[in-house]
Amino acid sequence: MSRVIVIGGGAAGLMAGITAARQGATVVVLERMQEPGKKMMITGKGRCNITNSCAVKEFIPNLPGNGKFLFSALQQFSNDALLSFFHEQGLETVTERGGRVFPATGKARDVIAALLSALQKAGGRLVNGAQAVGLVMKPGQVTGVRYRNVENDGRKEGQDFRSSTKGRVKLGPEHTLAADAVIVCTGGASYPGTGSDGNFVPVLENLGLAMEPLLPALAPLQPEEGFTEGLEGLALKNIRATVLADGKAVAEEFGELQFIRGGVAGPVCLTVSRKVARLQHFSRAALELELDLKPALAEDKLDARIMRDFQEFSKSRLSEIVRKLVPQPLVEPVLDSAFLDGAKAVSQVSKKERQNLIYALKHFTIPLTGTRPLAEAIVTAGGVALKEIDPKTMAAKRMAGLYFAGEVMDVDGYTGGFNLQAAFSSGYVAGLNAAKQVLSSK
Ligand SMILES: Cc1cc2nc3c(=O)[nH]c(=O)nc-3n(C[C@H](O)[C@H](O)[C@H](O)COP(=O)(O)OP(=O)(O)OC[C@H]3O[C@@H](n4cnc5c(N)ncnc54)[C@H](O)[C@@H]3O)c2cc1C
Incomplete structure (x- = not known):
């Protein structure tokens, strides 16, 4: 089967899905919202500050929340590699004050479109409105994902997704999807109306994974x-x-x-x-x-x-x-x-x-x-404790077949494109290694 399931269709999840699919794995990205990349849509005031043009080593001090952990990921998939990726997709970029890189069109929507097009070209599948609610486990190993269709994402008709999900999210019956590897990219818990609200944290805690408290950063x-x-x-x-x-x-x-x-x-x-x-x-x-x-x-x-x-x-x-x-x-x-x-x-x-x-x-x-409050923060500090994750592969150290990428991990940075690069770099590494794992065990 060689299936990789990615949970979360944000910056990290889409990059993880693209990378794993390009390696030849069967990829399914589960996104709980009716569209992927809702948080990316509001980044950089709707212009999406994709990354920063500074030297790779400068990313570490600009990621005060455990930037060193990303040293290997940033080497494997640097800002230059990210920009080459987008340029190959036909997305031109401009560099502004402080090395901030934006799409030349000034529209976050175009960044998401480039990611979705790359995912599709690589053969990856995106399922919107599917909320992962649990992981299927064998002792010490993840073998699938339990998910439920989102029948109502908690917003009233026409309500702006930026406002927090005050209404109840209504979910349909539970389904199970088998997987050889699962990459958790569920993001942080700020701006919950974008879909990233920490809903998957209890699942990870129940697995016995060490978690750092979710706290506001850039608030x-x-x-x-x-x-x-x-x-x-x-x-x-x-x-x-x-x-x-x-x-x-x-x-x-x-x-x-x-x-x-x-x-x-x-x-x-x-x-x-x-x-x-x-x-x-x-x-x-x-x-x-x-x-x-x-x-x-x-x-x-x-x-x-x-x-x-x-x-x-x-x-x-x-x-x-x-x-x-x-x-x-x-x-x-x-x-x-x-x-x-x-x-x-x-x-x-x-x-x-x-x-x-x-x-x-x-x-x-x-x-x-x-x-x-955390809901108003640009970034969430805390999340999966880094002692649980191998920084070279983004694989969980104590559970086979489980990977992490993006803001769900205890990594956070300053403004300037550092957070999205962190998500893209870790997403790339997780996708690459999850695919290698599933393809080698075929
Ligand atoms: C207002 C604002 C402006 C920002 N501007 C910038 C900027 O210009 N540059 C920059 O570098 N960073 C910026 N950031 C930070 C950046 O957006 C995040 O760090 C980045 O999006 C993290 O990517 P991620 O993929 O880890 O998480 P997210 O982008 O949050 O994606 C997580 C996805 O997982 C989905 N999900 C959650 N739970 C489940 C589940 N159980 N099942 C299925 N799907 C699930 C969510 O719906 C979401 O789509 C900004 C943030 C905010 C709030």
């Missing part, structure tokens, strides 16, 4: 209630953000952030969020986000600048001087955190009060409860 941060009220919509550029745990700096980033409803988003927050989520989950530390709103000015320079303003605008109120230093929505919060009255004439402001203002500008602190 907005969540301030304590009321602390960022009135700041929604404000974007700050060129600020230094430091995460404090019990007052101790544990992460620092420089760049942009945006205040959103109930959260703080933007590149600097996404980058530090992995650390914040882990502290929130594993520690009881009090968490804070400290913003240096004037990182280009050391305290003495900032003091000199404020003194100059005080002299030049000696008839002004303090709030008018602060407005020259920060955007309007931050004037009150900065004055409040310095315990200052904005209505005070600058001529009346004491040296101590000026020092308090400088401190508030350099250490504007937002208490955090942690990150926004």
Whole structure:
């Protein structure tokens, strides 16, 4: 039979299916949604940042969640190999700022179409609306997949798939499909409306596989209630953000952030969020986000600048001087955190009060409860523990015929195309080795 079943038709699953089918294995990809690649559709704001053009060794530091584990997979199927694959499918690409590679058409849909066309050409079969619900086992070996047809994916008619699946997913009767190898590519648990919601995790846990807790990575941060009220919509550029745990700096980033409803988003927050989520989950530390709103000015320079303003605008109120230093929505919060009255004439402001203002500008602190929920994260940290997986083949170490690829594993990266490359590289390696296994035992 030489059948490889791939569970999940996302980036990793489609690449695994293509690779195994190209080797000559009989491939069936089971996808629970009515279409594959729903998450890929929303990547890169619908443009799909496929990979990054940096040197392969640069991928490791950009995958802070166990990037080293992917060293072999990235060597076996690099960003260049991925781009050659897409170019062969007729998908042109463009490289933008920071080495981010996109399809030249700017449409994620075209990336998915290229993958589906390659799967079809290789003879692989895709079954949509089929949710794997279990694995068929012999002692120490996987011999098939139990699946059920999805009669209703939990969304109301016409509901956007980006919203989370609040309704109940309705499944039909159970079927069994025999397999010589199974590749689990069920993704993480963020943006559950795309189909990746962690539904297969209990199946893997029941097999006795070690799992790391699923936590948000690349997620907005969540301030304590009321602390960022009135700041929604404000974007700050060129600020230094430091995460404090019990007052101790544990992460620092420089760049942009945006205040959103109930959260703080933007590149600097996404980058530090992995650390914040882990502290929130594993520690009881009090968490804070400290913003240096004037990182280009050391305290003495900032003091000199404020003194100059005080002299030049000696008839002004303090709030008018602060407005020259920060955007309007931050004037009150900065004055409040310095315990200052904005209505005070600058001529009346004491040296101590000026020092308090400088401190508030350099250490504007937002208490955090942690990150926004996993459903809002771009990537899921945690998943199948890597000690269970051979990094050279993506095979389960303790169960014959079982492979993993993509975000279902405890690997996660920064924005910039690193997560999709991780999915494609591990998918390629899993597909290759699953096919080798099933074809050699024929
Ligand atoms: C908003 C957003 C933007 C992003 N932008 C980028 C970007 O531009 N570049 C980048 O590199 N990364 C980006 N990412 C991350 C990237 O999308 C993921 O890391 C990547 O899709 C993981 O691929 P995967 O195949 O492992 O999982 P997924 O793409 O999530 O695919 C898993 C598939 O498995 C299916 N499935 C789940 N359970 C079952 C089951 N029991 N039976 C059958 N099928 C099942 C799901 O329906 C899904 O289709 C973004 C993520 C988000 C949320």
